[in-house]
Every structure is written in C-alpha cells, then in structure tokens.
Amino acid sequence: MNVTLSEVRKQYGSVRALDGVDFTLQTGITGLLGPNGAGKTTLLRCLATVLAPDDGKINVLGFDPDHPNERTEIRRRIGYLPQEPGFYRNFTCFDFIDYLAILKEHVDRVARHAEVRRVLELTGLSDKSTTKIRKLSGGMRRRLALAQSLLGTPGFLILDEPTAGLDPELRFRFRQLVTELAADRIVLLSTHQTEDVAAICDRVIVLDAGKVRFDGAPAALIEVAAGKVWMSDERPTSARITWRTATGEHRAVGEPPEGARLIEPTIEDGYLMLVGVAALVDETEAA
Amino acid sequence: MSWHVDELVVRRYQDGAANRVSAASLEAHLTGCEQCRELLTVDQAWLEMSWIGVADRVEPGKPGVVERSLTKFGVPSHLARVVAVSPALRISFLLAVALVMGFAALASTANSTGETYRIFLAVAPLLPVAGVAFAYGRLVDPAHEFTMVAPIDSFRLLMVRAATVLTVSIVLGLVVWPIVPAPRSVGISAWLLPALALTLITLVLASRLEVWIAAAMVGGGWVAAMLLAVSSEVEAFDADAQSLYAAVALLATGAVLLRRNHYDREGDR
Secondary structure, rough: OEEEEEEEEEOOOOOOEEHHHHHEEOOOEEEEEEOOOOOOHHHHHHHHEEOOOOOEEEEEEEEEOOOOOHHHHHHHHHEEEEOOOOOOOEEEEHHHHHHHHHHHHOOHHHHHHHHHHHHHHHHHOOOOOOOEEEHOHHHHHHHHHHHHOOOOOOOOEEEOOOOOOOOOOHHHHHHHHHHHHHHOOOOEEOOOOHHHHHHHEEEEEEEEOOEEEEEEEEHHHHHHHHOOOEEOOOOOOOOHHHEOOOOOOOEEEEOOOOOOEEOOOHHHHHHHHHHHHHHHHHHHHOO | OOOOOHHHHHHHHHHOOOOOOHHHHHHHHHHOOOOOOOOOOOOOHHHHHHHHHHHHHHHOOOHHHHHHHHHOOOOHHHHHHHHOHHHHHHHHHHHHHHHHHHHHHHHHHOOOOOOOOOHHHHHHHHHHHHHOOOOOOOOOOHHHHHOOOOOOOOHHHHHHHHHHHHHHHHHHHHHHHHOOOOOOOOHHHHHHHHHHHHHHHHHHHOOOOHHHHHHHHHHHHHHHHHHHHHHOOOOOOOOHHHHHHHHHHHHHHHHHHHOOOHHEEEEEO
C-alpha cells in the first residue's frame, strides 16, 4: 500500500502553503526537509487527515480522506506525531496514553493497558508511567508524544520534528526505533536535522515555498553540492552561504572562485545549495 | 547466607501446606537467598498475569468525580473518560456555571413585583452555550490535535459532550428555578427552549467555525437580541416567542445532522 499526493494545494490568505505537491511514498523512511514556512507541517496535517487541502487528491493506504468513512479507515491505520503536541499536564504518562488509546478505539481495558505498556516500553518511558506529565522534561514529553503515535502498530507513521528537543543519546535510540519500525511500514518524518536524514532516510524530499524542490536519495542531495563547497582562510565574498568553523577557517557553499580548496560536501551542503538557489529563483519570479 | 531451606519445606510451602509462621519465615529467607529461590517452580503465565494485575492497580490514576459519576449512571468507563476530559466538565467550570446561575436567580428576585425575573431568563440560556464552547476544540483542549486524527467519531464526541453540558446546565437551572419569582404564566420552557435553540445553533455554526467562535457569536447575538427586545418592548418569552425557539431548535437539529461530516477536519467546513 502506498501514500500518494497529486497536485495538492493549500492556501492561507495570500500565502501558498502547498503549491501543487506530487509524490508517492512507499515502505521505508522518507525525510521531509525544508526551511520554516516551507509547508512541511501543512503537508503532514493534510496527510494525517487533520486538514483538508483546497485542491488535489490524496490517497492514504488505499483510502480517500475526502470521504468521511474512508477518513476514519485512514485514522485507524496511521500514527501521527504533531509538531506541537498538547498534553493534559495533570495526567500521568500511563493515563494520557490510555486516554488516546480509547480515542483510537482500543475499548477492551486489559488489551488496551497492555498496548499502553508496550508503547511506553518502546519509547523508554516504562519507569515514568505513573509520573505526571507536568513533571516531565521536554525530551520526555516528546517521547510520550511519539509513544502515542505507535499505538496499534500503524501502517503509516507521520512524524513532525520527532527529534526536536532530544539529546544525542535519545536521538540515537529514536533512529534505531524508527529504522526497525520502517521495515514493514511507511514513515514520513519532517525535520530540520539533516543528520537525521543522512542517518536513517532512504529518500529525502525538500519542500520550499510549498513546492517540491528535490525528491531523491540522500546521496543525490549531497551530489547537488558536489564541487560547490570549499574552505577558505578569509571570509569569501562570492559564497552563497558561509560560516566560520572551529579551526578558524571559513566553510563556503556556492559557486567557488578559481583555485578554491574544494572539499567533500555533506547532505546539509546539498540542502543549503538547493534552498538557496530556490530562493534566488523566487526573487527573480517576484521581480 | 549460611544455611539453606530443605527442598521438602519449599514443596510444602508451594502446595499451601506450610503453616503461616513457617510460610512467613520461608518468604523472609527466600527474599535474600537466590539459591533457595531456585527451588521454587513458578508458573510463568500466572506470574505474568499477577504482575499485570498489580500494574493495573498501580498505573491507572483514580478517575475524577465527573468520570465516576458518569460511570455510576451506566456510561461505559472508556466513554466516561472521553467525556469527562472535556474542560466544560471540570469541577471548576461547573462551579462557575452554578455560581452564575445562582446569581442570575438572586438578581431576578431583586424586585418581585416587577419584571426582574427576566434577568434569569436572559442569562440561563447562555450557560449551556458557554459549556459547549469549553467542551471541544483547539482553544480549550490541549490534546485536540490527537483527537482530530483518532478514528473516534468527532461528531459523536462533540454531541455527547454538548449533551452532557446541556444536561448539567439544565439540572442546575432546575435547582434554582423555584426561587425565580416568575409569574405562573411563565413556565420552565421560557428558558429551556431558548437554551436548547442557542445550543443547537452553536453546534450548527461549529460545523463551519471553531466552536468557541460559534459560541461567542451566538452568545453575542442573544445578548443583542435581549437588549433590542427590552428597548423596543417586544415580548421575548411569551407563547409566540416560545414557538419561535422551538421551531429554531427543530431546524437547527436538522442542520446539525445534515452537516455531521463537517466536524472532524479543518478546512473541510
């Protein structure tokens, strides 16, 4: 089963959040990269059936979210981690996940409680099950939100900034978990962390100003910056993006000057190169 | 550990044949002696079920007053939880409704020979509308986004919460109604029908707008209509007005049912 989007559009006032988005997702992990306001969260909310697009078609695991009954079928099959999950702060971790399990139609009490324990265990929160949410750190709350998305072993996981606020160890555990989960399901994760994409994604989609700017393997995104990254002792003036590194040298991305000391690009360089070029195109169009 | 338990003693303990003193002594020893613990044969399935039973006692929190009350009235426990989570059914909100209802009733007794009883008639229908505003939606429910993507029927959830809020408001109104000095000709329907009509209009609008916006519009409209009725000396609670409220309530019920698929997705309204 796939997830497909064709010509999906969404507009807020004069802002085009999604402007003809087209792609198909299959089993495995797809990373969604893009600057703030690129339309990532709008896209994920449309896929999660929270938000209706203005135009275009979406099909999730064989169901059309425009039909109420099929929308319900989609909701039975997806796990969704919102960008800014809200909690009942006076609930314990167990009670909160238990409440969401009820919303997900886990009616039988014994089976439901077993499922709650399973997802708390998966996210390393078993020992916090009786702790009130208000006492949890930001990272733990993030894990709790992730735990609810795993209820009922969904076939399509939609994760909006899943590693935001996680320390390096937890981020590593998250990558392990998601890699295991993606063996037999579709995972779409939106992130600002290019290293997450490089570490676990089979495919990366770059969204900018509501349009898909890149869709391919992480290696292909790195290739975008091949021959466009160099190191310089002085701050280069011709670079699109440049920053001073810990060694005191300047790392530059863009069109290198003649004789520049070229280095191997990273996925972040590819992403910066791509979004930078896209921004230039937008400015030209606007003019 | 310098001594160990005889295997026969352990077997007697397991068969339930050991007396209480021996059993207690043995248990104390087993707690600290891994070697003797190995003599115990444990039914793993039973042990697992026992732990689950213990966890089921410890992990779930104690249900709140509203949730317990709903369960007592025969509402299934899972549904009671989903309804009781609503901010409109928190004790603090219910107390606020009771207080406003009480003050409105007291204010209406200020001049028993006059027409101050109309204060109560004007205020009481607003309370279930306020309750609906606090029953559902992004503004009042921090976990609303989770609710939106859950397969639970959002329309049904909103209706159940609205019905519960309406019922509680009506019960509170009925409690204070006897002290309202309304003439005999003004029956209880004088505020019940407007309350029902306003609540249903709020629910109709909520299929297009956020619930709180719908409630604010309906509340504001009602207040404006009451002020207009007073200034133009139009009777807002006589039999003709009651017929109008009943008709509006009926029409709004139809509209709510027709729009039942427009409550569970943003931008789909």
